[in-house]
Amino acid sequence: MSGQLSTEEVAHIARLARLEITEEESATYAGQLSAILEHVDAVRRLDTAGVPPTSHAFELRNVLRADEPRPCLERDEVLAGAPRAEDGRFLVPRILGEEP
């Protein structure tokens, strides 16, 4: 793998990322993403033997609060921002595979 992405690979990545893209877009993105990967490939050639990875600038620790009820966002206000809502819930299209 030398950082060159095919149109098919881009189509696969787009599916993983839940992005509907056309064949023409796949070709454009394949070229652009390949150029970016080629540039960042310098990173892969650096000697990092024995160097630990950093996921965060400072050490993270779990932050917990007292397990006590407190006010949260108003349901109706939250649902007001949703594209579709019904009976106090977010409304989505069919998820399971059976015919309606």
Add this chain to the structure above:
Amino acid sequence: MTPAASGALALAAQVRAGERSAASVLEESLAAIRGRDPELHCFNALADAHARERADEVDRLVASGTDPGPLAGVPVALKDNICTRSAPTTCSSRILAGWTPPYDATVVSRLAAAGAVVVGKTNLDEFAMGSSTENSATGPTRNPWDTGRVPGGSSGGSAAAVAAGMVPVALGSDTGGSIRQPAALCGVVGVKPTYGVVSRYGLVAFASSLDQIGPLATTVAEAAAVLEAIAGHDDRDSTSLEQAAPRCSEVLDDGARGLRVGVVADFLADASPDCTGAVRAAADVLAGHGASVEEVALPELLHGLSAYYLIAPAEASSNLARYDGVRYGLRVDAPDVETMNGRTRAAGFGPEVKRRVMLGTYVLSAGYYDAYYAQAQRVRTLVARAFARAYAGVDVLLAPTTPSVAFPLGSKTSDPLEMYLADLFTIPSNLAGHPAMSVPFALGEGGMPVGVQVLAPALGERAMFRAAAVVESGADPRARGPVPARGAR
């Protein structure tokens, strides 16, 4: 005189003393916005009705003998990725067009507690991904110094609004340089604080391990005052630091005597002569004020860019998974949920966001995780180690903020990689979680402003502001906004 020309601190002093009303200051700000925004497009939305209520409240407090706070009546613009109940928060994306959050970001509450008045939401590269504010669903922002050039990005609307004198101060967010780079290109001061000093609660997440909110202002002192108003621990951000936020205003007159300054030699070769010259001249100013100045070699920092363009897209691909057409914003209807997700995201995201989401998805996917993402995280360690080596011998580092002055609109939009290089000198501080700021210093090519960057180790804001104040004292005053309207040149 526009509000920005008066300066935030002078305005606050007048409002607190009852010499001026917050309402009149606000109307001046809104008039300045009405006058120039049709040409510059700094704002996505105004919160004028809410702002008028807030200003009246500030005036009532003053009338009743109560101090409204250190930023009393100061009009502030917020980058449109900071959640506000008073105005829509769109991230300049079609996918969030018209969405008004059900809560305020912590910085919004803190600004209110300090007496400031939020006037509106500023344009940005979609989801803060970009360096020119051209990747915006609402159209590009133009640089008030020359409307044929970009203001930088992604906080380009905030930088341009301050530079045009619409507001004296604004907030932006900085993931790889998104406050400092537009500040430099617009001739204003821009500060990225230490990661965790300012709460990210209510900042729409792009790359969570790198994002940090900070101020843009015309002077170092105003930036310090705004930072002090918004900084401090917040229970609602699990990465918020426990330590008390550094008090920066009190060190601004301390001078540079005894300060140890390192010039990042590796950056000078990659910057244009005007940007390199500004760094050398700023170093001379510091030396003239009693600082010791030496060049330091930190070649690892140049690998930061590549590491960043693996780490930030990886985090973004995860953070942006939430825009699925279910809970907020746009939905493109389809018979099943997966097709709805794919069509919504296809219609809602612009090309740069799609590129980064796909890049991030790819580098996190099975088979490539170790080669790209884990390796980039190891390089992140190398960058932090290089900084640690430097800071064993110096208190602050000096570097160009950008490789060049503001570039013409459209000149880098066809080549994403070319655009990414605009962040070469700002990215390392984000990877290390360190503070860094840009100070306008000189005029460069085409009479455009050039910024000098001051970098410091984690929680080294006091030394950084001390050095920045001295650099500012030796800067060309013509390099600093606000600038009068003068169109394209």
